[in-house]
Amino acid sequence: MPGQRMRARGAVGNKTGRYEATARTAVDDGWDIPYDDHLLRTEVRLENPRSALSYNCSPDLPFDRSVNPYRGCEHGCIYCFARPSHAFLNLSPGLDFETRLIARPGIGVVLEAELRARGYSVAPVALGTNTDPYQPIEAVHRVMREVMEVLHACHHPVAITTKGSLIERDLDILAPMAAAGLLRVGISVTTLDAGLARRMEPRAPTPARRLQTIARLTGAGVPVRVMVAPVIPGLTDHELEPILQAAQDAGAAAASWIMLRLPLEVSPLFQDWLAAHAPGRAGKVMTRVREVHGGRDYDPAWGKRMRGEGIWADLIGRRFEVAVKRLGMDAPMPPLRRELFVPPSRAGDQLSLF
Numbered sequence: 001m002p003g004q005r006m007r008a009r010g011a012v013g014n015k016t017g018r019y020e021a022t023a024r025t026a027v028d029d030g031w032d033i034p035y036d037d038h039l040l041r042t043e044v045r046l047e048n049p050r051s052a053l054s055y056n057c058s059p060d061l062p063f064d065r066s067v068n069p070y071r072g073c074e075h076g077c078i079y080c081f082a083r084p085s086h087a088f089l090n091l092s093p094g095l096d097f098e099t100r101l102i103a104r105p106g107i108g109v110v111l112e113a114e115l116r117a118r119g120y121s122v123a124p125v126a127l128g129t130n131t132d133p134y135q136p137i138e139a140v141h142r143v144m145r146e147v148m149e150v151l152h153a154c155h156h157p158v159a160i161t162t163k164g165s166l167i168e169r170d171l172d173i174l175a176p177m178a179a180a181g182l183l184r185v186g187i188s189v190t191t192l193d194a195g196l197a198r199r200m201e202p203r204a205p206t207p208a209r210r211l212q213t214i215a216r217l218t219g220a221g222v223p224v225r226v227m228v229a230p231v232i233p234g235l236t237d238h239e240l241e242p243i244l245q246a247a248q249d250a251g252a253a254a255a256s257w258i259m260l261r262l263p264l265e266v267s268p269l270f271q272d273w274l275a276a277h278a279p280g281r282a283g284k285v286m287t288r289v290r291e292v293h294g295g296r297d298y299d300p301a302w303g304k305r306m307r308g309e310g311i312w313a314d315l316i317g318r319r320f321e322v323a324v325k326r327l328g329m330d331a332p333m334p335p336l337r338r339e340l341f342v343p344p345s346r347a348g349d350q351l352s353l354f
Contacts, residue, residue, distance in 0.1 A: 004039070008202040008203050009076050009095060009098060009202055010076035010080075010202050011076070011078060011095045011098065012272050012276050013094050013272055014092045014096060015093075015268070015269075017086065017090060017091060017093060018264065018265065019087050019088070019090070040095065040099055042099050042101065042137070043099060044140075044141070045101070046102070046104075047102050047104045049107045049110050051114070052067050052110040052147075053065050053066070053067060054066050054068065058302070059303070060303065061126075063123070063126040063129075065123060065125055065126065066126040066129045067126075068131065069127075069133045069138070070101060070104065070131050071086070071104075072086055072099075072101040072102060072131060073101070074137055075135050075204040076201065076204075077163075077190075077201045077204065078273040079190075079200070079230055079232065079260055079261075080266070081262075081263055081266060082130045083097045083266050084265050089102070093264070093269065094269055098203075101137060103137060103141040104143055107147060108147055108150045112346075115150070115154060116344050120343070122157070122341040123157070124157040124159050124336045125151065125159070126161070127147065127161070128161035128162045132204075133162060133164075134164025135164055135203075138164070145169075148173050151177075154343060155182060155340040155341050156341055157183070157337060158177070158182065159183075159184050159186070160185045161227065162185070162188070163187070163205060163210060164204070164205065165205045165212070167213065167217070171216075171217070175220045175222060178220075178221050178222040178223060180337065181334065181336060182336060182337055183336070184224070184225065186224070187225075187226055187247075187252070188229050189211070189226055189243050191207060192207045193207070193239070200273075200277075211246055211247065214251055215251050217251075218251030218252070218253070223253055223334075224251065224253065225255060226243070226244065226247035226248075226256075227257070228243050228257040229256070229258035230258050231258065231259055231260060231316055232285065232289075233289060233291075233292060233316070234281060234284040234288040235285050237316055240320060244327055245327065248327045252329065253331075253333065254331065254332070255320075257320050258307075261306075262289065263298050263300060267298060274286070288312055292310055292313040293308055294309065294310075
């Protein structure tokens with residue numbers, strides 16, 4: 001609404017989702033009735049999940065299944081490629097994505113049933129592939145904790161991606177799983193500039209706090225990979241080597257990088273953000289983005305969408321290769337063990353003799 005305050009939000013607008021038949025515009029009707037101090041607050045709704053595991057066959061991804069404890073993400077990262085998924089809920093990929101969230105309590109029971117199915121074939125489950133499972137609302141709703149308790153109980157391999165320092169709460173589960181070769185974690189660090197991070201990822205932990213999380217996880221024996229993702233050409237690409245060095249100093253054993261992706265509504269949202277928060281760099285950034293995506297804001301083709309192509313993409317890739325080799329972070333992480341998996345038991349099951 002006109003005059004409404006947005007504290008620590010990434011998007012600067014809330015355009016109607018692409019599947020809506022009509023568009024709505026907020027207009028001041030003149031009554032000037034105060035509503036909750038005119039501050040845009042986070043709203044969480046609950047969903048009764050009917051399924052837990054989501055499968056994919058993407059050649060760009062190292063996993064074929066994932067679990068999403070939440071829809072939407074309060075971190076509010078303006079570049080998040082998952083924003084367009086909110087349109088499927090008849091919500092805006094803009095401010096709705098970071099303020100109108102959906103938690104999925106009870107997903108642990110559903111996950112148990114799927115892991116118990118006779119035809120289930122074990123393979124690592126990825127968590128945090130769409131929205132962050134350790135976003136701030138996890139402190140209250142504990143849906144990620146519910147998922148991890150199920151996976152831990154049945155010795156299931158899992159890979160977690162997050163920016164959230166709340167992952168440290170679950171070290172009582174993560175450390176034993178890591179010791180058994182069942183777990184690895186990826187921590188995303190986009191920039192070391194706290195001011196830029198505040199504007200670009202407003203409710204995510206600061207860069208320094210994420211490095212501290214890397215140190216605490218590795219100190220507990222959890223293997224950590226730093227993810228320089230996304231690399232934003234013309235804005236954060238110059239930080240590639242410093243981020244890798246800082247992560248290695250904190251204990252990260254491996255690294256990866258992903259080029260900025262601007263699918264569907266993310267492109268106009270990101271461009272609006274540039275105009276508001278980095279107007280002097282907006283032209284350069286979008287020119288570079290289009291150069292690495294074949295003249296478009298985004299190229300969704302397999303093999304190109306994660307890395308881009310052309311001289312700038314090749315240069316970033318080569319810089320990354322040189323840096324990780326120099327830092328000793330180029331060795332692949334060991335594969336997660338699958339042979340330890342034991343299907344979840346249920347009431348009435350015959351007990352084992354051993």
